[in-house]
Amino acid sequence: MTALLLVPLFLPFLAPTLARRTLGRLTPVTALWVLTTSAMALASACVAALGALVLTGLLKLPAFAALGELVHPLRTPSDFLVVPAAMAATGVLTLSVWTLARSALGQARVFRTARTQADRYPAAGDLCVIDSPHPDAYALPGRPHRIVVTSAMLRSLGPAEREALFAHERAHNQAGHHYFLAAAELAAHCHPALRTIRATIRLAAERAADEAAATVLGDRRLIATAIARAALAGQASRSTRPDFVPAATTGPVPQRVAALLQPSERCSRATRFTALLLAACAVLSVGAGATGVLAFHHQVEIAQGEESH
């Protein structure tokens, strides 16, 4: 039982590699769905397993055993194994809940500020322009959808490239990508290995919006140039920032531009199968977690004297 509960805790470590492979081999929209669903499945299996471990530890305490109406002691492999595991699980779970609550509150505040200010500002269509020397643009979900763009960003792009930017942001809003990003955020707080998946999900959402914009405007190269120009313009104004930390690996922007400069290709059934390893990993994790939790429940019922050995 306890061994099964450890499976959902270790399987997520395989996920980052599988996630990158998934994004590389499926179309961005499919990849976004597979990645987000898998991340959510891995995260919930992990939380369920941690919860079962915590309960096992608690039911070892006489006070909780009485509260749980246990007439026999709970049968577990060994107290030397179960008690430290339960204590570690309690610590990890508490930490996760705390960071999640902090992040959720912070993000809700940022979102509310952005929303109220955008609503107060009369928009031209769905566009809300901010007069700022920093090139920046983002999609603001909610009702009605808005595209928030700074004046510096508009000035650094040509007319066609501005349309590319708008098409990209409209694609984010129409596809409801913020739900995927929120799910990724939730998963990232459940297991450290899922933090890398969050970055991959963000990249998948951007890729999906890039491809949607390319379909609307009928020009992949135009989207690529717009992204590159916007990123380089942002770079020029950001280089003076003291908090700039260079990343070790290739960032998301060159990957997106490179993908758009390649002709779009259909992937074969074989590569799709390889990519679905991530989904298989998630299913395995959920299966092991569920079996472990059910086994735990069975042990509790035995200890409660409701079922015979």
Place this chain on the structure above:
Amino acid sequence: MSNAKDERRPAGELEAAVMAALWAAGAPLTAGRVQTELGSQLARTTVTTILTRLHEKGVVGRERQGRGYVYFPVQDAPGLTARRMHSELDRDTDRETVLARFVAQLSPDDEQLLRQLLEGDEQ
């Protein structure tokens, strides 16, 4: 882009395009200049209609110049609150998670790679 295709676009998208052209110019523009700046095949009358609608909404100001008007984006109190909102958002490093940004920060390697990709494409 064909004339018909541009004229058929939703009104909101056309308003956004006209507004973006005014902001990008950074100086008051006549309806004719807006039409040129848009780089599309919109009819002059369509551009004028959109500019008038934006003026009625209060997002675009206009001044008489010669026989027509020049138009400019309005940057008053609402603009100030928008600026404040941006600095508020800027402080939060986590905002990428709920707000999908067009471009993320680049590392120096990224910057070089990006320039190479663009140069390679232009050749």
